[in-house]
Amino acid sequence: MKLNRIFGGIILFTLTFVSVVFTGCSGKEKKHSVELTFFSNLPDRNFGQGLVEQLIIDEFMEENPDIIIKLETLDETAYKTKFHVYCHERLPDIVSVWGQRAFLEEAVLAGKLEPLDSADFKNFGFKEGTLDGFTYEGELYGLPRNTDVALFYYNERMFRDFGWKVPQSFDELFDVAEEIQNHDFVPVGMDGSDGWPLMIFFSDILYDISGKDYRYIVDHAIETHNFSDERILKALNLFCKACSGNLFQKNFTQDDYGAAQNFFLSGKSAMYYMGSWETSMAVNTTYWNEITPYIRVIKFPSINKDSPGKSGVLAWYGGGYAVSADSLHKKEAVKFLKFMFAPERLSRLGLKNAVGISAQNESDFLYETDVPCLTELVRIAESADDYSGSPLNDRGNLDFKYLCEANILRLASGQITPEEFIKLLEREGAY
Structure with a gap:
């Protein structure tokens, strides 16, 4: 038995030695990940x-x-x-x-x-x-990665069952909001606590008012620290009207992304304001099935029929x-x-x-989707004759972004006026 062990050990050593020699001679080593x-x-x-x-x-x-x-x-x-x-x-x-x-x-x-x-x-x-x-x-x-478009998501079945008209103008948005409230629903779920969705909403208003001038207006204001363009003040006043007019859920400035979305997906709100990256709500099976098949989208309802931004869309990459x-x-x-x-x-x-x-040409693959809200999004994007570029808060440096998002919350909650908001951007903006 002892002899067998010794003989076996010799064989094992020999095989190991031969293996090492051949590996070394071949020059091949195992490739590390x-x-x-x-x-x-x-x-x-x-x-x-x-x-x-x-x-x-x-x-x-x-x-x-x-x-x-x-x-x-x-x-x-x-x-x-x-x-x-x-x-x-x-x-x-x-x-x-x-x-x-x-x-x-x-x-x-x-x-x-x-x-x-x-x-x-x-x-x-x-x-x-x-x-x-x-x-x-x-x-x-x-x-x-993607083209971001500001959208109103809405529950098509809820609108149909209650006979509500999908708003095509800012006035119609407030009219239908009143009807929705009369049925004890929230008109629009809004993420107010994060600040940036409110800045997107404000930028949507400003773009509708100014159209292709939007980029010059905001970039010039940031560069010169001068926000005196009358269209900025007009947009801020309309923004305040939306925030104080019960368009959003009660205490919306305290609700975050998830809470606002939950209002919509649980059927508590008829609409939800967010970017196009949320179209996947319509195929997410973890959400409520009685809601998701009826998710549809519209772009911002224009202030009036002659709005400069009516044929464009608030969109950015x-x-x-x-x-x-x-x-x-x-x-x-x-x-x-x-x-x-x-x-x-x-x-x-x-x-x-x-x-x-x-953000790439995807025309060859459009046939692969039959999700209604995505089809509507593609139509909105393709029919627009202009994309706005980034919302106001993202067009300056990081300090400017923080300044905008902190103070838009104060404006939305009535702590400051539109004029005071403008002065804060002009006086404190280290950008």
Whole structure:
């Protein structure tokens, strides 16, 4: 028995030695996996944009087994807070970004984002102007995921059953709001506590009043610290009318994103004001089935029939992705972006899962969706003769964004007047 053990040991040693020698002689070593860290603002991986993002990540890793993607997700508010922390430390390899000065500038000036070669994405079907917000001083720092459009979502069955008219003008919006209240429902669910949805709503009003002049009005005001254009004051007064006229739920300035959405999805409100990224509500089976099949959308009801912005729409290219300048695997990170933004992937999956419309040409895939609210969104976007660009709060730097969002809450709750709001932007705006 002892002899057998010795003989067996000799054989094992010999085989091991031969194996090592042949491996060394062949010059082949086992390829180590590259780990890419991915920081995303889409925590829900079962529906909507988070699902689309996850499907692409899974497909990429399947086709590239030598690359592992380690994911970290937070909701948008928490994400932006931690992103600022990362800007003072080490940024993950791939990050969610927004193509707006208020967000992008800080990261670029801190040297945290890697410039991309625009030639690499020349034939990816990006719509005209979509890359502008992700470009800083001539360098491309990110790629836009979607086209964001401000919308009123409404419960089509509720409107039909009660005989309410879908509003086509601002006056009709208030008229139907009164009818809705008379039936003990909330007219419009509004996320007031976060500030930025209120700024989008105000920008919607201002764009309708000013049309294609909107961009000049707001950019000139920010640059000169002069918000005296009469259209700004007019828009603020109409905004206050909406906030004080029982258009939204009681105490809406205290309700966050989830609470406002819940008013709509639980049937407590007939409408809900939010961006086009929420069209996936219509296919989310975790919501109430008696509501979701009847979700429809309209754009902002014009102030009057001659409104300059009537034929346009408040739309911008918001969320997207960038590569970290801190990354040790920039080549692999860019490879992932090329994979993700291949026209047949992000745009197609987005339509298929009803997550709004992308920033790329998606005409080849429109037949793949039969979700009514998404079809209506596509019609709204395609029929518009102008896109506004970013809401007012996102057109300045980060300090300006905070200033706008903090004080629009005070304005909405009646703590300050429109004139005082303007003075605050002019006097305190460090932008």
